[in-house]
Amino acid sequence: MSKKIIALVPAAGIGARARRPSTAAILKPDLPKQYELLNGLPMLRLSVMAMLADPRIHQVRVIVSPTDTWVERALAGLERVIWRPVGGATRADTVYNGLQDWQPQEDEWVVVHDAARPGLPAQALQRLIDQCLAHNQGGILAIPIPDTVKRATVEEPPRISQTVPREALWLAQTPQMFKAVALQAALQQAKEQGFVVTDEASAMEQQGYQPLLVQGDPRNFKVTWPHDFQLLEKWL
Numbered sequence: 063m064s065k066k067i068i069a070l071v072p073a074a075g076i077g078a079r080a081r082r083p084s085t086a087a088i089l090k091p092d093l094p095k096q097y098e099l100l101n102g103l104p105m106l107r108l109s110v111m112a113m114l115a116d117p118r119i120h121q122v123r124v125i126v127s128p129t130d131t132w133v134e135r136a137l138a139g140l141e142r143v144i145w146r147p148v149g150g151a152t153r154a155d156t157v158y159n160g161l162q163d164w165q166p167q168e169d170e171w172v173v174v175h176d177a178a179r180p181g182l183p184a185q186a187l188q189r190l191i192d193q194c195l196a197h198n199q200g201g202i203l204a205i206p207i208p209d210t211v212k213r214a215t216v217e218e219p220p221r222i223s224q225t226v227p228r229e230a231l232w233l234a235q236t237p238q239m240f241k242a243v244a245l246q247a248a249l250q251q252a253k254e255q256g257f258v259v260t261d262e263a264s265a266m267e268q269q270g271y272q273p274l275l276v277q278g279d280p281r282n283f284k285v286t287w288p289h290d291f292q293l294l295e296k297w298l
């Protein structure tokens with residue numbers, strides 16, 4: 063029997079690094095980046111649609127801030143999608159709260175995908191799900207580091223202290239797919255032990271798991287800085 067796969071989209075951030083000194087930002091100073099329009103559609107809607115592209119995704123659960131006033135409009139008309147106002151102070155809290163709210167069963171999978179990665183190609187999501195199901199193991203999309211890597215000193219201006227071998231280094235993306243109950247337990251442990259986790263895999267690593275690295279895609283970059291909006295519109 064096929065296992066249930068639920069997508070969880072953390073969308074409770076404020077996008078502080080992406081604030082643009084534009085007219086739109088002056089008119090809507092509080093608008094989080096996931097609601098900015100890209101080619102006419104809210105970024106969150108595009109990220110959710112990227113999840114819906116795989117028919118194996120049973121439902122998309124979007125986790126927003128309790129004070130969010132934009133989500134209903136941004137997701138209007140999409141089927142297989144619900145939103146829950148249980149976002150937390152950090153991304154890890156948002157994902158953990160979303161899992162607590164869902165209360166997954168054993169054998170159910172969760173695919174966590176940033177609202178800020180609307181450029182995810184359908185083939186990349188398909189690769190991740192195929193690999194995790196084939197190996198019955200959690201995994202993430204990631205890309206091998208393409209450039210020479212330098213370690214910096216802490217002075218201003220920073221200087222190079224070392225060239226770091228990059229052969230085994232990958233840049234983590236989302237989606238990240240895990241057995242939902244195991245991820246819930248791992249995030250709870252991380253919280254209790256005060257570990258800072260910036261992605262799901264790092265919580266699982268702390269529990270001794272070695273998640274799969276599945277080839278990601280450069281178009282799936284995270285919209286973080288003001289100039290990323292334009293770059294992404296070109297890709298889309």
Ligand SMILES: Nc1ccn([C@@H]2O[C@H](COP(=O)(O)OP(=O)(O)OP(=O)(O)O)[C@@H](O)[C@H]2O)c(=O)n1
Binds near residue numbers: 284285
């Ligand atoms: N408390 C938080 C913080 C972040 N996120 C989500 O996590 C994803 C990746 O985070 P990031 O790009 O860092 O978003 P922000 O925290 O919004 O950005 P910034 O750090 O620039 O404020 C985004 O979809 C964001 O909405 C979340 O759900 N809850």
Ligand SMILES: C[C@](O)(CO)[C@H](O)COP(=O)(O)O
Binds near residue numbers: 233235236260284
């Ligand atoms: C989950 C993530 O997108 C993987 O690259 C990333 O860790 C989010 O990190 P940020 O610290 O919120 O930018």
